[in-house]
Amino acid sequence: MSNRYDTGDAASPRKPRANRGRRTEADSLRAAELKSALADYGVAYTARSAGDAHMIRALSAAYAIASDRAQAALAAPGQVRGTEDQVFAWHFTTVLGEFAFASHDSDKALRNRAYDAHLLVTKFASWVEALEAGRVDMRHIMALLKYGRMLEDRHLADYGAQVLEYAKGHTASKTAPFAERIASTIAADDFETTHQQARVQRYVRITHDGFGMAYLNAYLPSEVAAPIGQLLDKRAREQRVLEAAAAEDHKVSVRAARAAGTDAPAEFVADTRTTAQVRADILAETLLCATPGASNVKASVSIVVPALTLLQGRVDGSAPAMLDGVTPMSFAEARQFAGEATAFDRVLTDPVTGHVLCVDTYLPNRALRRFLQIRDRTCRFPGCARPAAVSEVDHTTPYSEGGKTSSDNLAYLCRGHHVQKHEKPWTVTNLGGGTLLWQSPLGQIVVSEPEPVGPRFRPKGDAGVRRAFAPSPTDEGATAQFGVRENSASVSAAGKWAAESSIPPHSDDPPPF
Known part of the structure; x- marks a missing residue:
């Protein structure tokens, strides 16, 4: 049976061709030093990941100790007042206070990290081991947790195993959408419910930043935001094309005036805006000039x-x-x-x-x-x-x-x-x-x-x-x-x-x- 690289002649399979870009002398400058720096970076990367794993285990231990202390206090009649959650919170804050002193942090800042650490150690132990070995880093961990929080306990083992296998060979930016896809596949009802809950939270927020500028943040469904971004890119490109055509027309007019011996047209004023600035201006113009419910905008997804x-x-x-x-x-x-x-x-x-x-x-x-x-x-x-x-x-x-x-x-x-x-x-x-x-x-x-x-x-x-x-x-x-x-x-x-x-x-x- 021939393989995918056969040319039709079984005696001469086609070998895929390696294609290299252009190399100059500058590309070999300080190559040995670059390799040494890369090796040092690798050692530091692994050491940092191992340190993060140790911190996760320490914070998880703090959570477990606070939980045990709370249970012991509740088991002693008449010694404490308050609900189970309140008693745990008091012990948890006390324990984290020790960690806050040692790390120049606040117990409030450490609280969410300790909750996540407990979840990782108890439900995603293989992830902590991979982190310690330098196979993943904290950015992968955050992608795992972001979409794992919506899942029930019965889904966590399957979810964690699939995402870890992928994360070991991919960057965090690739792992995040994969984790979302796996979570939404494993628990369809949970995903659809979470999506609807997120959808009702959509908003537009203006935050003034000083210097006469402000941030305009919009939290929108993905199927709405995607064509908006596509439209801004398209119109920014069209603006560049029009600018180039106007500059060329001006050159033609100047040459024609010189040939005819007449006055040259006024100097051409180029548009010096960056693409990011053009996109921002188009967004503002579209919002200020459009009539709600009467859009003639066409974009596709x-x-x-x-x-x-x-x-x-x-x-x-x-x-x-x-x-x-x-x-x-x-x-x-x-x-x-x-x-x-x-x-x-x-x-x-x-x-x-x-x-x-x-x-x-x-x-x-x-x-x-x-x-x-x-x-x-x-x-x-x-x-x-x-x-x-x-x-x-x-x-x-x-x-x-x-x-x-x-x-x-x-x-x-x-x-x-x-x-x-x-x-x-x-x-x-x-x-x-x-x-x-x-x-x-x-x-x-x-x-x-x-x-x-x-x-x-x-x-x-x-x-x-x-x-x-x-x-x-x-x-x-x-x-x-x-x-x-x-x-x-x-x-x-x-x-x-x-x-x-x-x-x-x-x-x-x-x-x-």
Whole structure:
């Protein structure tokens, strides 16, 4: 049986090509010192994580001691007055006061940390061990706790195990949405209830900051906030295009006036605002000039929902509706979007890996972009969480060097990492199926795999799926030092449908690389 890299000739399998960006002399400057600094950083990182684990165990012990003291006091008739909660609070505050003196902190500031420490030690002991070993850090821990608090005790073991396996190979920014997705899948009713409770808390708040400036904070449902951000980005880009066109028209007018011997037009005044400033100005103008309930704004969002869930409803264990393939959202809102949708994309996923196989749409170019956007979800540089919808399609093997415009040679990269891939000596190998092997200039290796879209089923006794080909590092001296990690392979999946309210327009122009 041929593997995924066969060219059709069984005698000559195609080896994936490693593609390196441009290297200059400056990229090798003080390389030995950089490696030494990286090693020191790794040692300090592990030591800090181990210290955090010791503090968690100490605060958990403080909680347990306060609890035991409270129980002992309540068991002695006539010695204390107050409810069980009050007696515990008194002992807890006293115990934490000792810790506050030792750490120049306040007992109030330590209280929530001690509650979390008790939860970690009693319900997520494997996480504390991983923290002590430097496999995760406190940012991963906070992502775990944020979405674990809404779960009942019966779900915590399953939730903690799945999120820990993922967190060991991913950054905290990637772990947070994964934890939310797992929590919303394991406990569908809890998630939907929590979502509705959060939804009623939406607000707009103005905080004056001095110097004639103020913060405008809005707490909104994700499916409302996402198109607002998309609209601001779109109009800011349009503003830049208009500015460039006006500058070019002015140059043409100046040349024409000189040729005719007439007075030149007035000096062109360029728009010096940054993109962030343009977005802020567009937001203010839109709010001040718009009439509520009479908006002519059109923006689009992509919502991925399993077909059976859309028809039958959500139950524990069923995948949630996903906004832009990244953020779980209310199923009730997703079903409403589906009812109003004018177009659907059917997404078929691999029954083994859970990765996207195809997306049924009409136009070929548009179909390929939609396929990549649903498969990749975010920028594919390891650890980057910028959505694919606002990133760029990159040819792993450049188009100018014979790279094909196909799914096995394309991946989404944000603008910054797109430029870095080509302009700095990073090496990228597309292993097929959306899997990218990245090698840093110092030789660190990370394998980036797309997140499975379909539900996964792991057969008993199956140790996982191994790839038919795993290329070796292309640089001599590449070592498994600090920072080198390989993401876990995903196992199994079934088909899904993606329902969206409208489909965003895409340019059919070829990518620049």
